[in-house]
Amino acid sequence: MAKSILRLTVNGSGREDAVPANMLLVDYLREVAGLTGTKIGCDGGECGACTVLVDGRSRLSCISLAHTCAGRQVETVEGCATDGRLSLVQKGFHEKLGSQCGYCTPGMIMAASGLLRRNPRPSEAEIRAALSGNICRCTGYVKIIEAVQAAAEGTT
Amino acid sequence: MEYLPDFDLLRPKTVDEALALRRENPEARLLAGGTDLIVNVRRGIVDPKAVIDINGIADLRTITSPDGGGLRIGAAVTLAELLEDRRISEDYPALCEAAAEVAAASHREVATLGGNLCLDTRCLYYNQSEWWRSANSYCLKHRGDVCHVAPSGKQCFAAFSGDLAPAVLVLGGTVEIAGPNGGRTVPLGEIYEDDGAAHLRLAEDEILTAVHLPAAPPGRSGYAKARVRAAIDFPLAGAAIALRQEGGVLEDLRVALTGTNSCPILIAGTDRLVGETVGEEVAEKLATMLPKQIQPMSSTFTPPGYRRKVVANLVRALFRHLTEAP
Numbered sequence: 001m002a003k004s005i006l007r008l009t010v011n012g013s014g015r016e017d018a019v020p021a022n023m024l025l026v027d028y029l030r031e032v033a034g035l036t037g038t039k040i041g042c043d044g045g046e047c048g049a050c051t052v053l054v055d056g057r058s059r060l061s062c063i064s065l066a067h068t069c070a071g072r073q074v075e076t077v078e079g080c081a082t083d084g085r086l087s088l089v090q091k092g093f094h095e096k097l098g099s100q101c102g103y104c105t106p107g108m109i110m111a112a113s114g115l116l117r118r119n120p121r122p123s124e125a126e127i128r129a130a131l132s133g134n135i136c137r138c139t140g141y142v143k144i145i146e147a148v149q150a151a152a153e154g155t156t
Numbered sequence: 157m158e159y160l161p162d163f164d165l166l167r168p169k170t171v172d173e174a175l176a177l178r179r180e181n182p183e184a185r186l187l188a189g190g191t192d193l194i195v196n197v198r199r200g201i202v203d204p205k206a207v208i209d210i211n212g213i214a215d216l217r218t219i220t221s222p223d224g225g226g227l228r229i230g231a232a233v234t235l236a237e238l239l240e241d242r243r244i245s246e247d248y249p250a251l252c253e254a255a256a257e258v259a260a261a262s263h264r265e266v267a268t269l270g271g272n273l274c275l276d277t278r279c280l281y282y283n284q285s286e287w288w289r290s291a292n293s294y295c296l297k298h299r300g301d302v303c304h305v306a307p308s309g310k311q312c313f314a315a316f317s318g319d320l321a322p323a324v325l326v327l328g329g330t331v332e333i334a335g336p337n338g339g340r341t342v343p344l345g346e347i348y349e350d351d352g353a354a355h356l357r358l359a360e361d362e363i364l365t366a367v368h369l370p371a372a373p374p375g376r377s378g379y380a381k382a383r384v385r386a387a388i389d390f391p392l393a394g395a396a397i398a399l400r401q402e403g404g405v406l407e408d409l410r411v412a413l414t415g416t417n418s419c420p421i422l423i424a425g426t427d428r429l430v431g432e433t434v435g436e437e438v439a440e441k442l443a444t445m446l447p448k449q450i451q452p453m454s455s456t457f458t459p460p461g462y463r464r465k466v467v468a469n470l471v472r473a474l475f476r477h478l479t480e481a482p
């Protein structure tokens with residue numbers, strides 16, 4: 001498959017890679033950029049494990065073609081911590097036990113980070129709505145909601 | 157790692173460019189949000205030779221208020237954008253309520269109005285992985301010879317499951333279609349056929365460019381949906397209603413459904429209830445109009461009889477809600 005140059009920003013750094021037209025954003029992030037924090041949990045759009053941010057809004061990277069993100073700012077879970085310090089959302093998940101096996105966690109953290117950027121003090125209903133496409137096999141969701149609430153309290 | 161089948165990705169900047177690309181690439185598919193198309197490509201149901209990404213066409217991405225009144229919503233406007241537009245939430249609540257219940261928040265960031273109206277039909281035996289379908293000898297809609305839902309027939313009964321179409325139908329919306337011979341604007345209902353394997357009457361080289369909603373009618377509208385998981389699922393049935401009453405007497409009533417047939421259905425005969433006094437009796441009469449006009453089949457996880465009951469209950473409850481004092 002012929003490749004063409006894809007230019008975009010991943011976690012704040014500009015990149016240029018030769019990428020085939022049929023490559024999914026999640027495969028680009030994991031295989032080309034080497035950022036394996038973003039997970040694949042289903043065969044298309046059902047689970048939210050692959051959620052990243054594109055220009056600050058949540059995006060399912062398993063049903064997005066990498067080339068459609070040309071010129072955009074993509075953020076993954078690897079970009080959350082600064083200088084080894086966890087972001088408020090990551091800290092929330094850590095302290096409130098919002099993560100068990102951890103497979104859904106990168107997607108949850110990205111969806112929650114996108115929400116808090118737009119709406120720093122969301123209600124519980126707004127948190128549930130923003131995470132409605134993110135499925136968790138382990139936690140039962142209660143601790144995840146608490147984690148995002150804790151992060152929101154820390155941001156204000 | 158999962159490479160999709162080989163295809164070219166084409167990214168036109170204008171509708172004319174897109175139409176030219178459509179002519180040059182007969183086996184191309186349009187890509188809007190991709191929340192239906194890419195899933196189907198991943199599952200091997202769709203194998204496009206080229207994918208035409210229409211998100212770069214500025215004309216498809218705006219919501220404008222034409223001089224004659226009403227609203228023109230570009231086909232590539234996302235559901236998230238639609239939900240943030242006050243003109244829609246204030247004047248066309250049915251559309252806004254339907255959009256709010258499509259999939260989940262992350263899907264709505266990219267899912268578009270046009271993609272929702274042109275959504276492929278769905279079936280238990282079709283929306284499955286390649287190995288699942290091959291183990292079942294495929295089916296009539298794709299690669300196979302037999303319909304597992306109605307094995308003696310030669311028709312596909314996959315269900316149309318888009319949430320927005322019934323809302324656009326009751327609001328009297330028309331769709332603008334660009335094609336090689338220029339444009340045409342037709343009532344939304346005219347682009348559908350009740351055939352699960354060919355439910356869209358759009359030619360290969362046509363593009364749905366916008367939806368026009370007429371000036372907001374006085375009265376109320378709303379959308380009600382039943383689904384298995386409230387957070388994310390397609391409708392097992394959905395109902396939109398637009399109505400107007402004056403002093404407790406019905407002056408206008410339109411009802412449309414999704415999830416019951418291979419295309420959205422505008423219920424015929426609701427005009428016969430105009431002039432009646434709103435109340436339980438009219439709600440009942442309305443519910444009795446439905447059974448003959450719908451045909452839910454065993455193409456979803458929920459059995460047809462159950463969906464018949466659910467759709468009648470949705471219509472009754474929404475009618476009650478819209479006729480009660482706000």
Ligand SMILES: Cc1cc2nc3c(=O)[nH]c(=O)nc-3n(C[C@H](O)[C@H](O)[C@H](O)COP(=O)(O)OP(=O)(O)OC[C@H]3O[C@@H](n4cnc5c(N)ncnc54)[C@H](O)[C@@H]3O)c2cc1C
Pocket residue numbers: 044045046185186187188189190191192193194195210231232257258259260263266267268269270271272273274275276317318319320358362363364365388389390391
């Ligand atoms: C987990 C999950 C849950 C979902 N739940 C719902 C739900 O509850 N309700 C619902 O309605 N949908 C649901 N969907 C389906 C989908 O997300 C929405 O219908 C969405 O609005 C489709 O829009 P899109 O822009 O992503 O379409 P795309 O996937 O880009 O396109 C869909 C189809 O329409 C064609 N198309 C797109 N734009 C045009 C155009 N302008 N002219 C002509 N053809 C065009 C494409 O070629 C393709 O065949 C769900 C999807 C997933 C993965």
Ligand code: SF4
Pocket residue numbers: 278279280281282295296297298302303304305306311312313314352455
């Ligand atoms: S209704 Fe029949 S032909 Fe259509 S998708 Fe289902 S099994 Fe296939």
Ligand code: FES
Pocket residue numbers: 039040041042043044045046047048049050051060061062063
């Ligand atoms: S891996 Fe993307 S939604 Fe499941």
Ligand code: FES
Pocket residue numbers: 098099100101102103104105135136137138139
């Ligand atoms: S922590 Fe295991 S899936 Fe969510």
